[in-house]
Amino acid sequence: xxxxxxxxxxxxxxxxxxxxxxxxxxxxxxxxxxxxxxxxxxxxxxxxxxxxxxxxxxxxxxxxxxxxxxxxxxxxxxxxxxxxxxxxxxxxxxxxxxxxxxxxxxxxxxxxxxxxxxxxxxxxxxxxxxxxxxxxxxxxxxxxxxxxxxxxxxxxxxxxxxxxxxxxxxxxxxxxxxxxxxxxxxxxxxxxxxxxxxxxxxxxxxxxxxxxxxxxxxxxxxxxxxxxxxxxxxxxxxxxxxxxxxxxxxxxxxxxxxxxxxxxxxxxxxxxxxxxxxxxxxxxxxxxxxxxxxxxxxxxxxxxxxxxxxxxxxxxxxxxxxxxxxxxxxxxxxxxxxxxxxxxxxxxxxxxxxxxxxxxxxxxxxxxxxxxxxxxxxxxxxxxxxxxxxxxxxxxxxxxxxxxxxxxxxxxxxxxxxxxxxxxxxxxxxxxxxxxxxxxxxxxxxxxxxxxxxxxxxxxxxxxxxxxxxxxxxxxxxxxxxxxxxxxxxxxxxxxxxxxxxxxxxxxxxxxxxxxxxxxxxxxxxxxxxxxxxxxxxxxxxxxxxxxxxxxxxxxxxxxxxxxxxxxxxxxxxxxxxxxxxxxxxxxxxxxxxxx
Amino acid sequence: xxxxxxxxxxxxxxxxxxxxxxxxxxxxxxxxxxxxxxxxxxxxxxxxxxxxxxxxxxxxxxxxxxxxxxxxxxxxxxxxxxxxxxxxxxxxxxxxxxxxxxxxxxxxxxxxxxxxxxxxxxxxxxxxxxxxxxxxxxxxxxxxxxxxxxxxxxxxxxxxxxxxxxxxxxxxxxxxxxxxxxxxxxxxxxxxxxxxxxxxxxxxxxxxxxxxxxxxxxxxxxxxxxxxxxxxxxxxxxxxxxxxxxxxxxxxxxxxxxxxxxxxxxxxxxxxxxxxx
Numbered sequence: 001x002x003x004x005x006x007x008x009x010x011x012x013x014x015x016x017x018x019x020x021x022x023x024x025x026x027x028x029x030x031x032x033x034x035x036x037x038x039x040x041x042x043x044x045x046x047x048x049x050x051x052x053x054x055x056x057x058x059x060x061x062x063x064x065x066x067x068x069x070x071x072x073x074x075x076x077x078x079x080x081x082x083x084x085x086x087x088x089x090x091x092x093x094x095x096x097x098x099x100x101x102x103x104x105x106x107x108x109x110x111x112x113x114x115x116x117x118x119x120x121x122x123x124x125x126x127x128x129x130x131x132x133x134x135x136x137x138x139x140x141x142x143x144x145x146x147x148x149x150x151x152x153x154x155x156x157x158x159x160x161x162x163x164x165x166x167x168x169x170x171x172x173x174x175x176x177x178x179x180x181x182x183x184x185x186x187x188x189x190x191x192x193x194x195x196x197x198x199x200x201x202x203x204x205x206x207x208x209x210x211x212x213x214x215x216x217x218x219x220x221x222x223x224x225x226x227x228x229x230x231x232x233x234x235x236x237x238x239x240x241x242x243x244x245x246x247x248x249x250x251x252x253x254x255x256x257x258x259x260x261x262x263x264x265x266x267x268x269x270x271x272x273x274x275x276x277x278x279x280x281x282x283x284x285x286x287x288x289x290x291x292x293x294x295x296x297x298x299x300x301x302x303x304x305x306x307x308x309x310x311x312x313x314x315x316x317x318x319x320x321x322x323x324x325x326x327x328x329x330x331x332x333x334x335x336x337x338x339x340x341x342x343x344x345x346x347x348x349x350x351x352x353x354x355x356x357x358x359x360x361x362x363x364x365x366x367x368x369x370x371x372x373x374x375x376x377x378x379x380x381x382x383x384x385x386x387x388x389x390x391x392x393x394x395x396x397x398x399x400x401x402x403x404x405x406x407x408x409x410x411x412x413x414x415x416x417x418x419x420x421x422x423x424x425x426x427x428x429x430x431x432x433x434x435x436x437x438x439x440x441x442x443x444x445x446x447x448x449x450x451x452x453x454x455x456x457x458x459x460x461x462x463x464x465x466x467x468x469x470x471x472x473x474x475x476x477x478x479x480x481x482x483x484x485x486x487x488x489x490x491x492x493x494x495x496x497x498x499x500x501x502x503x504x505x506x507x508x509x510x511x512x513x514x515x516x517x518x519x520x521x522x523x524x525x526x527x528x529x530x531x532x533x534x535x536x537x538x539x540x541x542x543x544x545x546x547x548x549x550x551x552x553x554x555x556x557x558x559x560x561x562x563x564x565x566x567x568x569x570x571x572x573x574x575x576x577x578x579x580x581x582x583x584x585x586x587x588x589x590x591x592x593x594x595x596x
Numbered sequence: 597x598x599x600x601x602x603x604x605x606x607x608x609x610x611x612x613x614x615x616x617x618x619x620x621x622x623x624x625x626x627x628x629x630x631x632x633x634x635x636x637x638x639x640x641x642x643x644x645x646x647x648x649x650x651x652x653x654x655x656x657x658x659x660x661x662x663x664x665x666x667x668x669x670x671x672x673x674x675x676x677x678x679x680x681x682x683x684x685x686x687x688x689x690x691x692x693x694x695x696x697x698x699x700x701x702x703x704x705x706x707x708x709x710x711x712x713x714x715x716x717x718x719x720x721x722x723x724x725x726x727x728x729x730x731x732x733x734x735x736x737x738x739x740x741x742x743x744x745x746x747x748x749x750x751x752x753x754x755x756x757x758x759x760x761x762x763x764x765x766x767x768x769x770x771x772x773x774x775x776x777x778x779x780x781x782x783x784x785x786x787x788x789x790x791x792x793x794x795x796x797x798x799x800x801x802x803x804x805x806x807x808x809x810x811x812x813x814x815x816x817x818x819x820x821x822x823x824x825x826x827x828x829x830x831x832x833x834x835x836x837x838x839x840x841x842x843x844x845x846x847x848x849x850x851x852x853x854x855x856x857x858x859x860x861x862x863x864x865x866x867x868x869x870x871x872x873x
Contacts, residue, residue: 090837090838090840091837094834094836094837094839164834165834169794169795169833169834171793171794171795171811172794172795172834172835172836175793175794178729178793178794178836179836179837180837264811265811265812265813266812267748267792267811267812268792268793268811269728269748269751269792269793270729270792270793270794271729271793272751272752272753274748274749274751280812281812282795282810282811282812283810283813316665316671317671318671318672321681321685322678322681322682322684322685324678324681324682325681325682325685325686347797347806347807347808348808348810349807349808349810349813349815352708352712352713355708355712356705356708359700359704359705360697360700363693363696363697363700364693364697366689366692366693366696366697367689367690367692367693368689369689370685370688370689370691370692370693371685371686371688371689372685373654374684374685374688374689375681375685377654377657377658377661378681378684378685380658380661380662380665381661381672382668382671382672383661383665383668383671383672384665384668384669384670384671385602385661385662385665385666385668386666387598387601387602387605387662387666392605395605395609395658395662398658399609399612399655399658402651402654402655402658403616403651403655406647406650406651407647409643409646409647409695409696409699410640410643410647412696413639413643413696413699413700413704414700414704414708415635415636415639415700415703415704415705415707415708416636416639416640416643416704418636418711418804418805418806419625419636419640419801419804419806420640421797421806421832422797422799422806422832422833423832464601471608472608475612479612479616479619480619482620483619483620483624486624486625486640487624487625487626487801488625488626488799488801488830490799490830490831490832491834492834492839492840493839493840494837494839494840495840496840498840498841498843499828499830499843500828501626501801501802501828576671577671
């Protein structure tokens, strides 16, 4: 697949950027760096800080739902506007829910897993000195940071942060009088999303270009690790699916501030005031949003699956099962992901005929996704399994991918969705998938590549405990939420106190809240381990896990420019179970002495 | 120590598989009270059983593979060719898809088609429901069976929230209630859904009815209540601050009780309008 001209180009470094630049100041080296590794780490740190914000918001949600009328005296001192007198206001609750979703999806998982590890791993694993466009890469990070800061700023404006849900359905999100968060907060939310998409587009372009143009010689597409495949496919999906939301965000801004009627129909009366709009359609937003929103979940989940697939072999000491079919499954899922968005809209008032279509194509995704899951599970077949921390998290990915996928059978089915739509079943399902699969993969990746990134090891004991404190409560919370949904508990409710039929969910909500607090508390252990290991961790060797991919052939941490000479790749990424001087595996660059 | 760890991890997955199925195998759905709802429940039950089985199988398999793998001293010989790998995962992929798609085609679609495809029968009770922050305005056409005209400009939240036009004689006998609606048992009910401000969703958990009320659109739903009683109406689409308590009631009555209820409401409406004029 790689033409000789291409090989020459990347070998001579014409496409690949500059080599090591030893005399850069601190600022150029660590802050305004064009080194993909530094940028990746910047994304990871930014995302982890945002995760702390997102997790705090989750804690607030669970405090409210577990103990609906309790007075949190201490919290009221901390957040006098949100909890005057210790009881959370509904407007604050809705802002918290909206921002929790937005921050976790766009600023935690997207930044750490997709942009962070994507930046860090892709050039290393394709044997390049850097991304194809390093300056664009730096720009993408700084735009991303601006986007995150903008989003955080919205907490402090008049009316508070956006409160129309992370899906921001108009008219609620379009008419300032509809909900306090739809004053300045929603405008800032939209601006931040536009910045996010701009940044994500730059990052995605870079990944696609890097995989196409600067792969090391000998690294054919079918020798790429699944990690690179998954980032590559996710980046393409992102490039195709995200721009429509930028357009939608601009249209919503125009509706909000310049009197247009893209999403506002005639005859609106909000807060006893008739609005002058005519001719718009609220459903148009939903189509545009989910045209992004559904592919977005694959942009997040495909890298999670790819990363888990690559962590596993280092601990099973055998090749992954079904590499080729896994690659084609990723391609198939990517294609299907673009044409199934309507399964978020079965009861939206959309034509019931399209409901039938969306049901059938959505469930067609079962084929490639089950195949991928089976491949992951079968990779354990005949394995010599070593249960180190990254392996535990990768196993957790398989587990949550299974349970989340089965939930998808319900929600992709229009008939079942009539009862389950917008209930806690949905909340449980998507947390299993874009919450859990991605979060466990993120942790797995952090534990696995930490030695490479920082040249130090994280504590294994603390890591294993962290796995238990993460997986067990996480599974409990979101598994139980599926059944809250079957009982008919709608999502985004400030409390379940107003309805008789929801009274019996009280006990479940209490259990879920307690589990959530354990889950969030458990993350402190990770933070402590992470920070401690950054400074005090045991020194790491070049290849502590005995893994095969190219990043493990260079020093930990790799120098600027990664490879002194561009490596020559001689085999695929899963050569385990053969005897070489390195052990029971062959790095992708290894050649038997005679064969050279 | 390693052995205990491996035991714990494999017990975690296998145990969750078993505990999950035990937890899930209970009656979770609210009491059923509509005809098409039986179809939805059949769909859900089919999915619960098949997904539950796959879940149990998958988690126990994962737990066992972890246990076996952690006991192994050397990796097994590479067991399969690339072709077998395709066959194994492909076959399982198609099998699970067959479970999913089969459910849609065999159970789901007929219910869906019946629910959406059926023309409202002539004897259906037609009700206009207009959602607004944070209440449900309910309107019956009254004895003449015709809804009166409404005009946006006449809307006044205090006295005329629907903007009924008093000059239209068809509207004089319209029955308007707030958050309360009565329907007869075993007779089709046709709801015409409107929204004045933002998107709401008309959700009757017991009757297995959920439909978004979208401004600018008038979706219609038809359902047949099969059980008398008072059932709660919830809003299922985030609509603002009091979304969580935008509560209404559907009273499913016998036909005699329903006729009596309508009579009372008409009398009350007449008294009210008589008082006004």
